[in-house]
Amino acid sequence: METQVNYNFYPNKEVTIISAPFSAGQRNGGVEKGPKYLLKHGLKEDLEALGWKVSLEEPLKDSGLDLPPSEISQEIFEAGNSRMRNPTIVGQATEKIFETVKSVAHKKVFPLTIGGDHAIGMSTLAGFLDAYPDACVLWIDAHADINTPDTSPSGNLHGFPVSFAMGLKRDLWHKQFDWLDNARTKLLANRIAYIGLRDVDAGEKVILRELGIAAYSMYHVDKYGIAKVVEMALSKINPSGKSPVHISYDVDALDPLFTPATGTPVRGGLTFREGMYIVEAVAETGNLAALDIVECNPDLAISNVHEFDTIAAGCAIAKSALGETLV
Numbered sequence: 001m002e003t004q005v006n007y008n009f010y011p012n013k014e015v016t017i018i019s020a021p022f023s024a025g026q027r028n029g030g031v032e033k034g035p036k037y038l039l040k041h042g043l044k045e046d047l048e049a050l051g052w053k054v055s056l057e058e059p060l061k062d063s064g065l066d067l068p069p070s071e072i073s074q075e076i077f078e079a080g081n082s083r084m085r086n087p088t089i090v091g092q093a094t095e096k097i098f099e100t101v102k103s104v105a106h107k108k109v110f111p112l113t114i115g116g117d118h119a120i121g122m123s124t125l126a127g128f129l130d131a132y133p134d135a136c137v138l139w140i141d142a143h144a145d146i147n148t149p150d151t152s153p154s155g156n157l158h159g160f161p162v163s164f165a166m167g168l169k170r171d172l173w174h175k176q177f178d179w180l181d182n183a184r185t186k187l188l189a190n191r192i193a194y195i196g197l198r199d200v201d202a203g204e205k206v207i208l209r210e211l212g213i214a215a216y217s218m219y220h221v222d223k224y225g226i227a228k229v230v231e232m233a234l235s236k237i238n239p240s241g242k243s244p245v246h247i248s249y250d251v252d253a254l255d256p257l258f259t260p261a262t263g264t265p266v267r268g269g270l271t272f273r274e275g276m277y278i279v280e281a282v283a284e285t286g287n288l289a290a291l292d293i294v295e296c297n298p299d300l301a302i303s304n305v306h307e308f309d310t311i312a313a314g315c316a317i318a319k320s321a322l323g324e325t326l327v
C-alpha cells in the first residue's frame with residue numbers, strides 16, 4: 001500500500017533502522033532485547049509495505065556494549081552531590097550510536113532508532129541536529145529525562161539525555177561524554193516540547209521552569225485534548241512550520257495498560273489512540289524527519305500478552321509515524 005502521507009525531507013522514502021540494543025542507562029536487564037523483538041515482530045516488512053526502502057544498521061554489533069546490566073561491572077562516578085552510573089559504557093555506546101545517526105541523517109535517509117533504553121536519546125538528538133541544525137524535538141514520555149548529575153535521584157543515565165543534548169552542567173560530566181562537544185549543534189530550550197509527562201523529578205521541574213521549556217503533561221492532555229496539545233507544541237517549537245521534527249518516543253508515555261513491559265511504568269498515561277495520534281499528526285505535516293522508539297523490555301512482561309502488546313505498540317508507533325493511515 002502506498003502511503004498518502006508526504007515526507008518533505010525524504011522524497012525518495014529511504015529509512016534506516018538503527019538497532020541500539022543497549023541497557024546500561026538503567027538497571028533492568030532485558031531492554032537490550034527491544035530491537036530484536038521489534039524486528040521479529042515484522043517492523044522492517046511493515047515499513048516496506050508502506051513504500052519505504054528499508055536498511056538496517058547495527059552500531060553496537062560485536063562491541064560488547066550491548067550486555068545487560070548484570071553482565072557489566074558496575075561503575076559509579078560521583079563528585080560532591082553529583083552522580084552517574086556506568087558512564088564509561090554509556091558514553092562509549094552513545095558515541096557509536098551518535099556516529100551512525102549522524103551519518104544516516106547526512107545521507108538524507110530517515111533515521112529510525114530502536115532501543116534500548118532512553119540514554120540513546122542523547123545520540124539521536126545530537127546526531128540528527130548535526131545534519132539539521134534547525135531541527136526541533138517532540139519528547140513523548142512519562143518522564144522529562146532532563147536530569148543533570150546533581151539533580152538525578154537515581155544516577156541512571158536514561159534520565160539524562162535531554163540535558164546532555166543541551167549541554168547543561170557540562171562541568172559535571174564524566175570524560176566519556178566529551179564526544180558531545182564535537183556535535184555541531186546543541187539543542188536549544190525553545191526547540192523541544194514534551195507530551196505525556198507525569199513523573200518529573202523535583203530538580204527537573206526547576207530546569208523546565210527556568211528554561212521555559214514547553215512541557216505538556218497528562219493534565220494538559222486531559223484539559224485540551226491531544227489534538228490541541230500537538231498543535232500547541234508544534235507551534236512553540238516550529239513557529240515557521242518548516243523545520244524538520246524529531247520525535248523521541250519512550251513507550252512508557254503510553255499507559256501501562258498498553259505498554260506494560262517497560263522499566264519505569266507510570267499509571268495515568270496516554271491511551272493507545274492518543275499515542276498514535278501524536279505521530280500521525282506530525283507525519284501529516286510532512287515534517288517528521290527522525291524517530292526513536294525506546295524502553296520496550298520484553299523481560300519485564302509477566303505474560304505473553306504483555307510482551308505482545310508492548311512490542312506491537314512499538315511497531316504501531318513506527319507504522320503510524322511512517323505513513324500508515326486508518327482509512
Ligand SMILES: NC(=[NH2+])NCCC[C@H](N)C(=O)O
Pocket residue numbers: 117118119143144145147152153154155156158159160199200201250252264295
Ligand atoms: N527513560 C526513562 N524511562 N527514564 C526514567 C527516568 C526516571 C527518573 N526521572 C530518573 O532519573 O531516574
Ligand SMILES: [Mn+2]
Pocket residue numbers: 141142143250252253264
Ligand atoms: Mn519514560
Ligand SMILES: [Mn+2]
Pocket residue numbers: 118141143145158250
Ligand atoms: Mn524516557
